[in-house]
Structure formats: C-alpha cells, structure tokens
Amino acid sequence: MKNILTAEGITAKYQAENGEITAAEQIDIAIAEGEFVSIVGPSGCGKSTLLSIMAGMLTPSSGRVMIDGELVSGPNAKVGYMLQRDNLLEWRTIYKNVLLGLEIRHALTPENIEYAEGLLKTYGLYEFRDKYPSQLSGGMRQRAALIRTLAVKPEIFLLDEAFSALDYQTRLEVTDDIYSILRREGKTMVMVTHDIPESISMSDRVVVLSGRPAHVRSVHPIEFEKDHLTPLARRDDPHFNQYFSEIWKELRGNEA
Amino acid sequence: MKHSVSTPPGGIAFAPSPLARADISPERRVYLRRIQQERQLIAISRVGLLLLFLFFWELGARQGWIDSFIMSSPSRILKTxxxxxxxxxxxxxxxxxxxxxxxxxxxxxxxxxxxxxxxxxxxxxxxxxxxxxxxxxxxxxxxxxxxxxxxxxxxxxxxxxxxxxxxxxxxxxxxxxxxxxxxxxxxxxxxxxxxxxxxxxxxxxxxxxxxxxxxxxxxxxxxxxxxxxxxxxxxxxxxxxxxxxxxxxxxxxxxxxxxxxxxxxxxxxxxxxxxxxxxxxxxxxx
Structure with a gap:
C-alpha cells in the first residue's frame, strides 16, 4: 500500500522567554493509506505538536510533511482534525454545527450539503438535526463532531487525544462507535494518546515516542489472530496484555 | 424550537400547581410549599417596604416631624x-x-x-x-x-x-x-x-x-x-x-x-x- 502521509526528519523547536524548547527531534513516520497509527509517549513529550505539524497548522523548524506526494504548507483540505472535546457550538443546532467546516471553507454547495445530510441519516442524527448540542448525550455529541469533520471529506483523520474528555464508560463506547464509522468510511487515521490500552485497541501500528525532545523510540505492529475486531473485543483478546506490557515497559524506560 | 418541552419561568400560573397533584410524597409537598411561601414573603415584603417608607414620609411631613419644604413629601411629588x-x-x-x-x-x-x-x-x-x-x-x-x-x-x-x-x-x-x-x-x-x-x-x-x-x-x-x-x-x-x-x-x-x-x-x-x-x-x- 502506498504511503499517504510521510513526515521526514521533523524537528520542532519553540521559543519561550525562559529558553528554547525542543519538542521533537528528527522524527520520521510514514503512514499508509487506510492505516490506523497511534503515537504514544509520556505526557508533555510533544505528541500534540507533532500532530499539529502533520495537519499543517504549525511549521516544523526543519523537516517536511508530505501528503499524497505534496508538501504540506498550511491547513490542508485532505486532513481532518479531532480534538479532545467535541467543541460543538452551543448556539448552533446540530445541523448548523455539522455544516460549520463547509461554511468556513466556502464549500456550502448543494452536493456537499446533501452529503452532510446523508451522513446525519446514516449515523442516526438526522432526527436530532434541529436540537442543540446541550440536548444530546456525550456519545451523540461526539458523533456530531465527527460528522462535522467527515463533511469536508478529509482523507486523513488526526485524532488529538480525542474522547479523553469523556468519562471512562462513555469513552469506551464512543471509541467503538467512532472507530467503526471511520473504518467504514475507509479513512486513514493517526491518533495521539497517552493511553496505551486505547492505542492497542484501535491501531495497526503503535509508535512509541521518548520524553522531550521526542524521537521515535520504537514501532509496534499490532496484530490479532482475528481480523477486524472492534476496540472492545480487542481488549478481551489474550494478546492484548502482552502488547500492553511491552509498550508499558518501553514508556517506563523513558522516564528512568 | 416549537416542540421542545420546557417550563417557562413563571409558567406555574398556567400549569396546575404541583401541590395539587396527588402522587407526590408528603416531604415533597412540604418542600414545595416552603418554596412557594418564601417567594410570596419576598414579593410582599418588597412592596410593603416601599409602602411603609412612603407612608412614614407622608406622615412625617404632615405631622411636622420633617420639614416638607426641604424633604418634600409623596403627595407633593404626586401633585408636581x-x-x-x-x-x-x-x-x-x-x-x-x-x-x-x-x-x-x-x-x-x-x-x-x-x-x-x-x-x-x-x-x-x-x-x-x-x-x-x-x-x-x-x-x-x-x-x-x-x-x-x-x-x-x-x-x-x-x-x-x-x-x-x-x-x-x-x-x-x-x-x-x-x-x-x-x-x-x-x-x-x-x-x-x-x-x-x-x-x-x-x-x-x-x-x-x-x-x-x-x-x-x-x-x-x-x-x-x-x-x-x-x-x-x-x-x-x-x-x-x-x-x-x-x-x-x-x-x-x-x-x-x-x-x-x-x-x-x-x-x-x-x-x-x-x-x-x-x-x-x-x-x-x-
């Protein structure tokens, strides 16, 4: 499979009054089309910076990001970004929230609106389209946020600690839900998280970063005997704990 | 939204009083009554305070306790x-x-x-x-x-x-x-x-x-x-x-x-x- 996103020699420094901070150093990552890659690392190691660079929202100090063979130099239409919280606008209906991305990109064409409405129908939110976010459950709000991003038809989804603002039980359910939707839509996904079980339960590969300045410590392909397990089912698989202890030890090794 | 169910503030006047319902517990009834009484007390006190103030102002002016030439009085204000x-x-x-x-x-x-x-x-x-x-x-x-x-x-x-x-x-x-x-x-x-x-x-x-x-x-x-x-x-x-x-x-x-x-x-x-x-x-x- 061809690589859809490559990060080559990414180094990110940022300047603060009390000194220069190197968030990431010489990071190389290649992500194949349709793949789900998780990036885990100790908190504050610069994972989120890396993700922002991949999205074109930050410019690296050196190195480059290529998407579909094109150099990324600014917010990219092929990239969808999901943050910790759903960030739905409380003063807009679900319908108007879902169209926000298209609105910002000046892409409110009849075809795109129809596509967004289709997504609302497919994922069970159409009858809630005139409700306000506060009238929906946490899981439904996440779905709405996902549809808002899907509506602009990105090829790559970047998940920045997504869902981590939810309580544990809701989070497990939402993870299952969003995961299956994104798989069905055939998207490439890159997730940044500090939650090892979450990364194992969703990914094809887990990239372990070191503490700051972050560099790639190791890459773990995650394979289960049965294909296409849902994140919840994966958690029950005997291999799950094996992967967990491997990655856990490596992260621990970082701190020592 | 027209079809959303919400009680507007002060909607008690239109809905039957919750106290009239038979299926509420005695504790709830006491609680609701207390809230209602408190609200009434506040409303009555507010108006009462104003009336009392006006009454004593007027009375004081008429009885000569205060000089209505400098203090005026409610009736003189009304006349003006x-x-x-x-x-x-x-x-x-x-x-x-x-x-x-x-x-x-x-x-x-x-x-x-x-x-x-x-x-x-x-x-x-x-x-x-x-x-x-x-x-x-x-x-x-x-x-x-x-x-x-x-x-x-x-x-x-x-x-x-x-x-x-x-x-x-x-x-x-x-x-x-x-x-x-x-x-x-x-x-x-x-x-x-x-x-x-x-x-x-x-x-x-x-x-x-x-x-x-x-x-x-x-x-x-x-x-x-x-x-x-x-x-x-x-x-x-x-x-x-x-x-x-x-x-x-x-x-x-x-x-x-x-x-x-x-x-x-x-x-x-x-x-x-x-x-x-x-x-x-x-x-x-x-």
Whole structure:
C-alpha cells in the first residue's frame, strides 16, 4: 500500500522567554493509506505538536510533511482534525454545527450539503438535526463532531487525544462507535494518546515516542489472530496484555 | 424550537400547581410549599417596604416631624407630577432620554468596534493597555470643562460626556470577553482553515453575546450618569437641568420628582435591554 502521509526528519523547536524548547527531534513516520497509527509517549513529550505539524497548522523548524506526494504548507483540505472535546457550538443546532467546516471553507454547495445530510441519516442524527448540542448525550455529541469533520471529506483523520474528555464508560463506547464509522468510511487515521490500552485497541501500528525532545523510540505492529475486531473485543483478546506490557515497559524506560 | 418541552419561568400560573397533584410524597409537598411561601414573603415584603417608607414620609411631613419644604413629601411629588404641563416635565424627559440613547448607542457601537480592533491586533492592545486603564479609572466628569470648550455648551457636550463615561468600560469588558473565548473552539475553527475574520464571526463574537448584553446593561446606566452630569454643567433642558433648577429655586418637590422620574427611566431602559437579551437568546436557542 502506498504511503499517504510521510513526515521526514521533523524537528520542532519553540521559543519561550525562559529558553528554547525542543519538542521533537528528527522524527520520521510514514503512514499508509487506510492505516490506523497511534503515537504514544509520556505526557508533555510533544505528541500534540507533532500532530499539529502533520495537519499543517504549525511549521516544523526543519523537516517536511508530505501528503499524497505534496508538501504540506498550511491547513490542508485532505486532513481532518479531532480534538479532545467535541467543541460543538452551543448556539448552533446540530445541523448548523455539522455544516460549520463547509461554511468556513466556502464549500456550502448543494452536493456537499446533501452529503452532510446523508451522513446525519446514516449515523442516526438526522432526527436530532434541529436540537442543540446541550440536548444530546456525550456519545451523540461526539458523533456530531465527527460528522462535522467527515463533511469536508478529509482523507486523513488526526485524532488529538480525542474522547479523553469523556468519562471512562462513555469513552469506551464512543471509541467503538467512532472507530467503526471511520473504518467504514475507509479513512486513514493517526491518533495521539497517552493511553496505551486505547492505542492497542484501535491501531495497526503503535509508535512509541521518548520524553522531550521526542524521537521515535520504537514501532509496534499490532496484530490479532482475528481480523477486524472492534476496540472492545480487542481488549478481551489474550494478546492484548502482552502488547500492553511491552509498550508499558518501553514508556517506563523513558522516564528512568 | 416549537416542540421542545420546557417550563417557562413563571409558567406555574398556567400549569396546575404541583401541590395539587396527588402522587407526590408528603416531604415533597412540604418542600414545595416552603418554596412557594418564601417567594410570596419576598414579593410582599418588597412592596410593603416601599409602602411603609412612603407612608412614614407622608406622615412625617404632615405631622411636622420633617420639614416638607426641604424633604418634600409623596403627595407633593404626586401633585408636581400631575401638573406636568406647568413644568414641561415631559419635554425634559424626552431631552434626557434622547441624549442618553444617543450617548448609549455611540458608546456601545464605538466600544465594541474598538474592542474588535484591539482584539485584531495583540500589539496594539498591549501598547494601549496602560492608557485604557488610566482612562477607565479617571473620573470623566473632570473632563467636563474641556469638553464644553471643545464641542460647545449644549446637547453635543452632554452626549460626548455620556460617550466618554460609557465607552471605555465597554471596550474593556468586550476585549476581556473576546480574549477569554474558549481556545479549544478557536483551535477547532482553525483545523478547518478559518482565517481571523471567520474565527471572529463564527466563534468569538457569538461566544460573547452574554458579555455584550452584560456590558450594555452597565453602559445604559453609565450613559444616564454622563447625561445628568452633562446637564448639571451646561444644559437648558433635561431632567438634570430640572433638578439643578429646582435646587437653585428651592423647589425641592421638583428635585424629588425629577429624581423619581430618573429612577423609573433607568429601570425601564434596563428592562428593555434585558428583554432584548431574552429575545436574542431565545431566537437562537429553544
């Protein structure tokens, strides 16, 4: 499979009054089309910076990001970004929230609106389209946020600690839900998280970063005997704990 | 939304009282009754306090406990109110209202516009910050003489005074609101490639509707303060003028009447803004 996103020699420094901070150093990552890659690392190691660079929202100090063979130099239409919280606008209906991305990109064409409405129908939110976010459950709000991003038809989804603002039980359910939707839509996904079980339960590969300045410590392909397990089912698989202890030890090794 | 189920505040009058329902527990009944009684007590006490105050004021004046020549009395105020035509009170009211609303409008629009400008440019807002702080704490009434010389004694000076008093607060309030917009929402908009103008239109401004109305409520009161202060200094008409005039000719009935009308005007204008707020908020939610 061809690589859809490559990060080559990414180094990110940022300047603060009390000194220069190197968030990431010489990071190389290649992500194949349709793949789900998780990036885990100790908190504050610069994972989120890396993700922002991949999205074109930050410019690296050196190195480059290529998407579909094109150099990324600014917010990219092929990239969808999901943050910790759903960030739905409380003063807009679900319908108007879902169209926000298209609105910002000046892409409110009849075809795109129809596509967004289709997504609302497919994922069970159409009858809630005139409700306000506060009238929906946490899981439904996440779905709405996902549809808002899907509506602009990105090829790559970047998940920045997504869902981590939810309580544990809701989070497990939402993870299952969003995961299956994104798989069905055939998207490439890159997730940044500090939650090892979450990364194992969703990914094809887990990239372990070191503490700051972050560099790639190791890459773990995650394979289960049965294909296409849902994140919840994966958690029950005997291999799950094996992967967990491997990655856990490596992260621990970082701190020592 | 038409089909959403919500009980409007004060909707108890239309719905059957919860106390009438048979299926509630005795504890709940006691609790509901206590709340209802407390509300009634507050409402009755409020009106009672006013009536008591008016009663003793009137009684004191009639019994000669207080000098009604300097303290006036409710009945004398009423008489002054009813002889409106002689005192041109309605005309004075209109003048003050017109000046206040003009000052308010200019202060509000100008203030919000300046806040937007300062939000746009972080550098500008940092440069101007100490000046804004000084301007904000400076008693603007001190500028009265200067304003009169600059724009001439008359309505214009009064409006400028109202604007001077109300605008800076609006700028500071709104800027504070704009700057404390949830950064996660801003980032969300940026992930879709929103530019600064879009971020403002779609996120920052709508996030700050309640800040806007909070500052309008302060603004209307301050505009009135500015107008009265201005009228004290220069005017030939208006409630401020009437009050000063009443004081000079020792017609304290007129002064008291002026103050009471002023209080009523302030309440009505404040209510209008609350009403507008409710309309706007209801318009976009439920």
């Amino acid at each position: 109110l009813f002889s409106l035509a002689d005192n041109h009170i309605v005309m004075h009211m209109w003048v003050t209202l017109y000046e206040t609303l003009t000052g308010f409008t200019i202060g509000a629009f100008g203030g919000v516009l300046l806040a937007v400008l300062l939000w746009q440019s972080e550098l500008l807002s940092k440069v101007l910050e100490p000046y804004l702080v000084v301007l904000n704490s400076l008693p603007k009434i001190a500028l009265g003489p200067v304003i009169i010389i600059w724009v001439g004694a008359g309505t214009r000076a009064i409006v400028v005074m109202a604007v001077a008093i109300s605008m800076i607060v609006t700028v500071l309030e709104m800027l504070e609101g704009f700057n404390s917009t949830d950064p996660e929402l801003l980032k969300m908009a940026q992930t879709f490639g929103a530019n600064r103008r879009q971020v403002f239109q779609k996120i920052v401004f709508p996030s700050n509707i309640s800040t806007l109305f909070a500052s309008l409520k302060i603004n209307i009161g301050l505009s009135l303060v500015g107008v009265i202060a201005g009228e004290f200094l220069v005017s030939k008409a208006g409630l401020g003028y009437l009050i000063v005039y009443g004081g000079q000719v020792f017609q304290l009935d007129l002064v008291m009447t002026g103050v009471i009308i002023l209080a009523l005007m302030a309440v009505v204008m404040y209510r209008c803004i609350t009403l507008m707020e409710r309309l706007v908020l209801n318009g976009r939610k439920k």
